[in-house]
Amino acid sequence: MRQLEEAILNYGRVFPGNVLKVDSFLNHQVDVLLSDKMAEELYHVFKDDSPTKILTLEASGIALAVLVARRFGVPMLFAKKMRTANASPEAYMEDVRSFTRGKTFTIYVSKEYLSPADRVLIVDDFLATGSAAVGMRNIVNRAGATLCGMGIAIEKGFQNGGDELRAAGVKVHSLAVIDSMTDGFLTFRD
Amino acid sequence: MRQLEEAILNYGRVFPGNVLKVDSFLNHQVDVLLSDKMAEELYHVFKDDSPTKILTLEASGIALAVLVARRFGVPMLFAKKMRTANASPEAYMEDVRSFTRGKTFTIYVSKEYLSPADRVLIVDDFLATGSAAVGMRNIVNRAGATLCGMGIAIEKGFQNGGDELRAAGVKVHSLAVIDSMTDGFLTFRD
Numbered sequence: 001m002r003q004l005e006e007a008i009l010n011y012g013r014v015f016p017g018n019v020l021k022v023d024s025f026l027n028h029q030v031d032v033l034l035s036d037k038m039a040e041e042l043y044h045v046f047k048d049d050s051p052t053k054i055l056t057l058e059a060s061g062i063a064l065a066v067l068v069a070r071r072f073g074v075p076m077l078f079a080k081k082m083r084t085a086n087a088s089p090e091a092y093m094e095d096v097r098s099f100t101r102g103k104t105f106t107i108y109v110s111k112e113y114l115s116p117a118d119r120v121l122i123v124d125d126f127l128a129t130g131s132a133a134v135g136m137r138n139i140v141n142r143a144g145a146t147l148c149g150m151g152i153a154i155e156k157g158f159q160n161g162g163d164e165l166r167a168a169g170v171k172v173h174s175l176a177v178i179d180s181m182t183d184g185f186l187t188f189r190d
Numbered sequence: 191m192r193q194l195e196e197a198i199l200n201y202g203r204v205f206p207g208n209v210l211k212v213d214s215f216l217n218h219q220v221d222v223l224l225s226d227k228m229a230e231e232l233y234h235v236f237k238d239d240s241p242t243k244i245l246t247l248e249a250s251g252i253a254l255a256v257l258v259a260r261r262f263g264v265p266m267l268f269a270k271k272m273r274t275a276n277a278s279p280e281a282y283m284e285d286v287r288s289f290t291r292g293k294t295f296t297i298y299v300s301k302e303y304l305s306p307a308d309r310v311l312i313v314d315d316f317l318a319t320g321s322a323a324v325g326m327r328n329i330v331n332r333a334g335a336t337l338c339g340m341g342i343a344i345e346k347g348f349q350n351g352g353d354e355l356r357a358a359g360v361k362v363h364s365l366a367v368i369d370s371m372t373d374g375f376l377t378f379r380d
Contacts, residue, residue, distance in 0.1 A: 023300065024302075024303070025265075028267065028268065028270065028299075028300060028303065029265050029266070029267045029300075029303045030256060030259070030265060030266045030267070030268070031265055032256055032259040032260045032263075032264070032265060032266050033260075033263065035256070036260055058248065058249035059248035059249035059252060059268065059270070062249060062252040062253055062256070063252055063256045063266065063268075066220060066222055066225070066252070066253045066256050066257065067256065067260070069220070069222040070222045070223075070226055070257070073222075073223065074222070075215075075219050075220060075221055075222060076219070076220045076222050076253065077218065077219045077220070078218065078220070078249065078253075080218065080249070109218075110213065110218060110219075112214075113214070113218065113219045
C-alpha cells in the first residue's frame with residue numbers, strides 16, 4: 001500500500017538490530033486517517049472470507065484492529081499479555097517470543113470469547129519472526145474456530161515469519177513488506 | 191448513555207471489592223458498534239472544544255480513543271506503561287496508582303508528540319479514583335498543551351476521582367456514571 005510505504009520512508013526511523021520505529025504514526029501516536037485507509041484495504045482483501053471476529057494483541061495492534069472490526073461490523077478481541085504467568089482453566093494461553101525486546105511472555109484470551117462458530121481474522125501492526133502471529137493462530141485453533149487469515153500493517157519480509165505462515169497455507173496479507181533494511185536503507189517487496 | 195448502561199446491566203459482572211468486569215464488550219472483547227456510538231456521543235459533547243489530539247492509556251483505552259479520534263479527524267496518542275522505570279529526557283513520565291491491581295506503575299508519552307499548540311482530549315474506558323486521569327492531565331500540562339476535557343466510558347462515581355476533577359475545573363463527561371455497587375446492585379447517576 002503506497003501510502004503506508006511513504007509514511008514508513010518519511011517518518012520511520014531505523015535503529016541498530018533491524019529495529020524500525022514507526023511510533024509517530026503507528027504504535028505510539030497513531031495517524032487514524034491512514035489507519036482507517038489501511039483498514040479499508042484489509043476489508044477488501046478479506047471480505048469474501050467473512051470474518052465474525054477480529055483478533056489482535058495488546059497494545060499496538062488494537063488501533064488498526066478496531067478500525068478493521070468497525071468496517072466488518074464485528075467484535076474485536078485483543079489477546080492480553082500476562083504479567084504473572086499463572087495458568088487459568090478459563091483462558092487459552094500461548095508463549096510468545098518478542099524479537100525486539102528479546103524475551104518471552106505469555107498471551108491469553110478468555111475461552112468464552114472464541115467458539116467453533118467463529119471465523120477469525122488476525123490483525124497486527126507488525127509481523128517479523130511470526131511468534132505473536134503463531135501464538136494467536138494456536139489460540140484460534142485450540143478454540144476450534146476457523147482462521148480466515150492475517151492482515152498485517154508492516155511485515156519484515158527478511159525475518160521469514162510471514163513466508164513460513166504462507167507456506168503453511170495461511171492467507172497473510174501485509175500492507176507493506178520490507179525485504180531489506182541494510183544500512184537503514186529500506187527495500188519494499190512489490 | 192442508555193445503551194451503555196444497558197450493556198453494563200446485561201453483560202457486566204460485579205466482583206468483590208467493587209470490581210466491575212465488562213470484558214465481554216469493553217476491555218477484552220470490544221463491541222465496536224457500541225463503542226462507535228459512544229465515540230459519536232463524545233464527539234457531540236466535545237466538538238466545540240476543538241481537540242487536535244486524543245490522548246489515552248494503553249491498553250484498554252485505545253479502542254474507544256481511536257474511534258473518537260477518527261470522528262474528530264485528529265491523531266490518537268496512547269501513553270505507554272513502563273515495565274522498567276528508567277527515566278528518559280525524551281518522555282513525560284508520571285506515576286499512576288491502579289485501584290484494581292493495587293500497585294503503582296509509570297506511564298509515559300514521548301515529548302515530540304505533544305506541543306503547546308495542542309488541544310488535548312483525554313479518553314479512557316474507566317475513571318475511578320482518577321489516578322490515571324490525573325497522570326495524563328499532568329503530562330498535558332507539562333507539555334504546555336491545553337486540556338479540552340476528559341471523555342470517559344464508565345465512571346465509578348462513588349470513588350470520587352471524576353468529581354474531584356470537575357471541582358478542579360476539568361470538563362469531565364462520562365457516558366455512564368455508577369453511583370453505587372452495593373451487593374452487586376448498580377445504581378446509575380441521572
